[in-house]
Amino acid sequence: MKAGLVIAVAGRLARQLVRDKRACALIILAPVLIMFLFAVLLRSEDTPPRVAIVVSGTAALFTTELEQLLVEPDEEGQGFDLVMIEDGTNPQDALKRKLVDAVLVVPRTFVEDRASGKRSRLDLYVEGADPMRTAEIFSRFRKAVPDSLSGIPTFLPSDCDAHCAETIADGPPKIELNRVYGGDIDDSMDFFTPVLPPFFAFFFVFLLSGMSFLRERVGGTAERLLASPLSRADLVGGYILGFLPAALVQAGLVILFARFFIGGPWGGWPAIVAIILLSLAAECLGVFVSAFARSEFQVFQFIPIVILPQILLCGIIWPITNLPGWLRAISYCMPLTYAVDAIRDAAIRGLGFAAIWPNLLILLGFVVVGAALAALSVRRSI
Amino acid sequence: MTDSVVLRDLRKSYGRQEVLGGLNLNIAEGKMYGLVGPNGSGKTTIFRILMGLTDATSGDVSVLGMPPGVIGVRRSTGYMTQAEALYKDLSVSENVRFFGRLFGLSGRALHDATEAAIRLVDLTDRAKSRVDSLSGGMRRRTSLACAVVHRPRLLLLDEPTVGVDPELRALFWDTFAAWGKRGTTLIVSTHHLDEASRCDTLGLLRAGRLIAEGTPRELLSESGADTLENAFLAFARRRQ
Numbered sequence: 001m002k003a004g005l006v007i008a009v010a011g012r013l014a015r016q017l018v019r020d021k022r023a024c025a026l027i028i029l030a031p032v033l034i035m036f037l038f039a040v041l042l043r044s045e046d047t048p049p050r051v052a053i054v055v056s057g058t059a060a061l062f063t064t065e066l067e068q069l070l071v072e073p074d075e076e077g078q079g080f081d082l083v084m085i086e087d088g089t090n091p092q093d094a095l096k097r098k099l100v101d102a103v104l105v106v107p108r109t110f111v112e113d114r115a116s117g118k119r120s121r122l123d124l125y126v127e128g129a130d131p132m133r134t135a136e137i138f139s140r141f142r143k144a145v146p147d148s149l150s151g152i153p154t155f156l157p158s159d160c161d162a163h164c165a166e167t168i169a170d171g172p173p174k175i176e177l178n179r180v181y182g183g184d185i186d187d188s189m190d191f192f193t194p195v196l197p198p199f200f201a202f203f204f205v206f207l208l209s210g211m212s213f214l215r216e217r218v219g220g221t222a223e224r225l226l227a228s229p230l231s232r233a234d235l236v237g238g239y240i241l242g243f244l245p246a247a248l249v250q251a252g253l254v255i256l257f258a259r260f261f262i263g264g265p266w267g268g269w270p271a272i273v274a275i276i277l278l279s280l281a282a283e284c285l286g287v288f289v290s291a292f293a294r295s296e297f298q299v300f301q302f303i304p305i306v307i308l309p310q311i312l313l314c315g316i317i318w319p320i321t322n323l324p325g326w327l328r329a330i331s332y333c334m335p336l337t338y339a340v341d342a343i344r345d346a347a348i349r350g351l352g353f354a355a356i357w358p359n360l361l362i363l364l365g366f367v368v369v370g371a372a373l374a375a376l377s378v379r380r381s382i
Numbered sequence: 383m384t385d386s387v388v389l390r391d392l393r394k395s396y397g398r399q400e401v402l403g404g405l406n407l408n409i410a411e412g413k414m415y416g417l418v419g420p421n422g423s424g425k426t427t428i429f430r431i432l433m434g435l436t437d438a439t440s441g442d443v444s445v446l447g448m449p450p451g452v453i454g455v456r457r458s459t460g461y462m463t464q465a466e467a468l469y470k471d472l473s474v475s476e477n478v479r480f481f482g483r484l485f486g487l488s489g490r491a492l493h494d495a496t497e498a499a500i501r502l503v504d505l506t507d508r509a510k511s512r513v514d515s516l517s518g519g520m521r522r523r524t525s526l527a528c529a530v531v532h533r534p535r536l537l538l539l540d541e542p543t544v545g546v547d548p549e550l551r552a553l554f555w556d557t558f559a560a561w562g563k564r565g566t567t568l569i570v571s572t573h574h575l576d577e578a579s580r581c582d583t584l585g586l587l588r589a590g591r592l593i594a595e596g597t598p599r600e601l602l603s604e605s606g607a608d609t610l611e612n613a614f615l616a617f618a619r620r621r622q
Contacts, residue, residue, distance in 0.1 A: 220465030224528070227433040227461040228484040229453055 022298060030304035037312050040327060047322050048081040049101040049137045052094060057108030066106070070144055078140060091125040095180045102126045102137050110173070120173045128179025129348040131191050133319060138177055181349040190264035194347035195316050197254040197266075198275050198339040202282045203307055205247045209239060209286030210299045217290070222378070232375040240283050240371065247279035267346035270356050274346070277363035278339040284370025285335075291377035310336040315344075335366040384447075386411045386536050386567040387432065392441035394427055394590075401427050402590040405441070409569060409583070414562040416578040417571040418614065419587030425571035426464060427590075429538045432569075433461055446536055457485065460534035464541045466521045468528065470514040474505055477513060478527045485532035499527040502557060519550050526554070530561070537561065539570045543577060555580045575610040586614055593617045 017023055051070060055063045073079040080102075085094050091103035105123040107113075113120035124141055126134050216222040225235060251272075259266050267274075289306060293299045312318070313327060314336040320328055331337050342359035345351040353360070387409040394402040402424045409415045417425045430436045431443060434451010445455045468477050478496045487495050500509050503523035513521060526542060539558070543551045555577055558568055562582070572578050579598045586594040586601070594601055594617040598610060605613035 219470075220463050220467035221469060223430075223435060223463055223465075224461065224467040224481070225484070226435060227456060227459070227463075228481065229456050229486065230484050231453075 020298075023301060026301045026304065030301075034304055034308055034312075037309060037327075040324060041312060041318050044318075044322055044324055044327075048079055049140065050083045050099075051080040051102045051104060052083045052085040052091075052100045053104045053106065054085075054091060055106045058111040059106040059108070062111075066104075070104075074140075074143055080140070080144070091123075091178075092180050095125060095127045098127075101133070102141070104141070114173070122173050122175050123178055124175050125178045125180065127181060129181045129191070129344060130319065134177075134179065138175070141175055189262060191344075191348065192316070193258045193262050193264040194267050194271065194343050195340045196258055197251045197271070198278050198336065198343055199311065199316065200254045201247050201251040201275050201279045202310070202336055202339070204250055205243060205279045205282040206286045206289075206307065207299070207303075208246065209243050209283040210290040210293070210302070211286075211296055212243075213239065213287045213290040214293055214296060214299055218295075226378070232378045233371075235378060236284065236287060236371050236374045239287055239374075240280055243283050244276070244279065247283070248276065251275045251279065265347040267343045270346035270351070270353055270360075271343045273353075273360060274339045274342040274356070274363060277360060277367055278335055281335040281363060281366040281370050284367060284374045287374035288370065288377045310334045313337070314340050316340055335363055338362045338366075384411050385409060385444075386413075386446055387415075387569065388442070388444040389428075390442040392428075392431070392443060393439045394424070394431065394436070395439045400590060402431075402438075405590070405592055407585060407592070407595075409567065411567050412562065412565045413582040414558060414568040414570065414580070416581030416584045417569060417587060418573065418575060418578045418584055418610075419571075420573055422589075423587040424590040425587060426540055429461065429540050429569070429571065432538060433459065455536075457532075458535040460529040460532065460537045462525055462529035462537075462539045462542055464544065466513075466525050468513045468521060468524055471512060473510050473512050474500060474516070474520075474524045474527070475509040477524055478531050481528040482531040487532060495531050495533070499531040502530065503527045504553065518545050519547055522546050523550070526557075534566065536567045537569070539568065541571055541573070543572065543574060551577060575614060579610055584610075586617055588618050588621065591621070593621045 053063065053066060053070070055066070067082055070080045071082050083100050085099060085103070091105060094100050094103055103125040105125065107121060107123065110120050110122070124138065126137055128134050213222075216225070222235075226232070230238075255266050255271075255275075258264065285306065289302050290299055293302070309330070313320075313323065313331040314334055315331070316336075320331050320337065323331060338359040342356040342363070345356045345359070349355075385408045387407065389405050389407040392402055392405040392407075393400070405424075405428070417428065419425055427436065431438050432445050432450050432455075434449075434455070438450075443450045446458055448454045469480070472480070475496055478499050479492060482492045482495050482499075497506075497509075500506055503526050505520060505523055505527065508516065508520060513524060516524065522542065522545065526539075529539070530537065537558075542558075543554055546554065551574075558570060559580060562568055570578075570581065578584055581598070583595065583597055584601060585592050594604070594613075596604065601610065601613045601617075602608070605616040607613040607616050
């Protein structure tokens, strides 16, 4: 190795890099942006779980105490956010409608059971799709509820005599966990597996279409195409149709792998439709973004700007409800957010097209807007 | 005889840089017009304006009696760009067929037109070869075949002979002349003044302005030069 030659090559690279203003900006901005997002996400405090209490019978006497004890922050500063639901509302309906994160049902005979020496039972209803969220809520209840309820018999009427007092149970009540969805889901991998295919489809289709259109431009064929009767809409439409099979094959392989190698739910046809729409949106985005790149290197530079924030903010890792308001607003501007939501609805909550169509409609909107932006960007890029 | 292309006071600027400064041209139908000038004189910009790929800053443009870039113009025009502009991982015939399809050809007509265009550029024996396996000259020929597969009324050839060996250049110009006789209007840009003498009319461009226009014979006579190269230099000096 000759030092002079090595220095010549290194010097040439440095000169090129310094002249590539966008690369320089991204070298500085990209890690700052990503680390900033990580910092915000890691520091963002979990939103207190919204809990409703359904009490009937004699236990109603202790509702206020129970509510206070649940709302009060524990030693880690964590408490519950108390939500009122209409009388007679079915806990499962309230959870399905996302009015609450948990419903604590105190059975009608709770006090009598404890007074008669039985351990007694509390029913905790959770949505259950996210095993981590479920575990977190359950753990908080287990910490808060026994303390608050162990004293319930002491509130019994004063006519409880010594014999009665001896029979009073002083152990913590049993908390029975009831999940609306995800009854079979215990492994957190089951929560992540269904969203892997859309993520891979989005990432690779974005890169594939961006690079391919860039090649069209740099090679001069784009100029030739636009000098033919082909319209910009035809060109973008052709790209969408041309890459769709590749996107589907790729998503299909990931689904098969996830289904048979990792195991767990995948969402069926609703998931496939969501992945198709997401892939189309990714293609349009790839073509649009490539208009702002002059080289393949510059297309790669868009990954930390376009792809990584979507992964962090779309709900794959951090629940969107836990994001600060301004990040949540950004999250709702990203197609991956709606695909992940739709696919989890289908795979984990077992919902069909009738329930997930709003997300699919929004994804279709991304495709239409993306195609329009891509078509508009084509001329700029030639 | 009607004019295929009319430019009136055509101006184009990129920011503060003026690329074309008030160009007036009339290019008659069925004629071969040579746009001659050094690199950066505005030849490619004229082609791009004619095809609607970029807008003129001001001035009037008419192509085949229509505004530039409209579908009617694009259907009737063949454009060979300065870059090869080919899909290198496709074969010669696949490239030509693709561009034929874009111009509305299909079935037997597409098949025949593809074969004819490939024959015209003398690449029949390499029709099945991938473009990336061809020499530079063969690629230029493939590019030309893509531009003419639909038998356009107007053919814009941007530096078609750059990087082409002398023998092939002669073949190209013979082909252009044959198309001119068939009634196709050709606008050919070049900075090779020796080959430009094959054109019916020449427009000498310098820094976005037309410094002289006429038949090769007229230009030689008017400048008093013995070659077109010297004629160009003489006109350029007069303008300074």
